[in-house]
Ligand SMILES: Cc1cc2nc3c(=O)[nH]c(=O)nc-3n(C[C@H](O)[C@H](O)[C@H](O)COP(=O)(O)OP(=O)(O)OC[C@H]3O[C@@H](n4cnc5c(N)ncnc54)[C@H](O)[C@@H]3O)c2cc1C
């Protein structure tokens with residue numbers, strides 16, 4: 624597949640990048656490592672006139688700690704997230720998730736954490752070549768009027784399969800967006816719209832400037848779980864991430880996220896609430912929470928990721944349970 628023609632621009636600093644997006648944003652896309660964007664361009668799923676590479680923006684790279692927050696630059700290569708000491712110590716769910724992205728070639732070669740957070744939603748009936756798709760009328764995500772995953776659906780039901788996004792949802796990060804007009808801060812829940820056609824609350828003239836993850840306090844732990852066809856290369860059929868705190872052998876401050884289900888990593892607040900105050904060894908409570916998480920996540924799933932709905936739903940329960948246990952194990956040392 625040949626990539627369509629586009630005008631390429633690699634600004635030397637952030638101001639230049641933001642000015643360029645201010646004047647070309649509607650017809651431009653931001654390029655990080657290109658491991659997803661270039662594939663979608665080849666498939667003609669996205670046809671930008673202008674491509675703005677962030678590769679020269681050194682300020683968007685790196686991980687640092689500031690005022691009790693771990694600040695991650697979006698252009699930080701996945702391998703640096705994997706090898707960072709603070710991520711290893713404080714954000715194990717993120718480290719595990721990044722270690723599951725694609726394969727070492729993607730983690731070590733070009734993939735970035737910002738590109739992973741902004742990974743477009745996916746669907747078996749959409750992430751195909753132009754030739755494959757030309758045999759059907761376009762679906763909602765392709766600017767059409769139909770959906771092949773869910774009969775009579777008036778909207779797109781594509782799924783967020785980003786491993787990093789699922790972990791960052793559970794860890795409760797903030798996303799800092801920048802444009803030539805200034806900056807704004809979005810809690811991760813508001814960064815995702817939940818709409819398959821346009822999954823991110825990013826304006827055409829904006830880019831992700833920073834990902835800020837609060838430093839977990841004493842007794843905190845987190846875990847990430849994923850199931851895919853093969854252990855490498857394949858996207859999640861379903862994933863789960865959990866962060867929590869253990870105080871006096873009881874569970875507090877729980878966040879549960881499930882990926883590969885809806886158009887955003889789902890933050891399952893009701894299920895998480897059932898675990899608050901429970902003893903860490905209350906297996907019945909963990910089972911009940913996992914069951915509720917499965918029930919809520921199942922409502923968002925449709926048959927569009929290449930394995931049966933029943934299997935993905937069953938795995939949602941199992942992965943949430945495993946992620947809770949993993950987070951407790953980390954929290955209790
Ligand atoms: C074979 C294969 C297997 C894969 N497996 C997985 C997997 O298992 N799990 C997974 O999560 N991903 C997977 N991916 C997808 C992808 O490789 C990763 O998500 C990677 O981290 C994307 O990062 P990137 O820097 O290459 O992003 P890019 O491809 O450059 O960009 C991705 C999207 O993010 C946007 N973007 C990037 N940076 C910014 C920014 N700073 N501000 C605003 N928008 C931005 C781009 O415009 C684009 O829409 C796979 C890809 C391939 C080809």
Ligand code: SF4
Pocket residue numbers: 745746747748749762763764765769770771772773778779780781819927
């Ligand atoms: S869920 Fe439906 S509308 Fe969305 S990409 Fe798939 S087929 Fe298209």
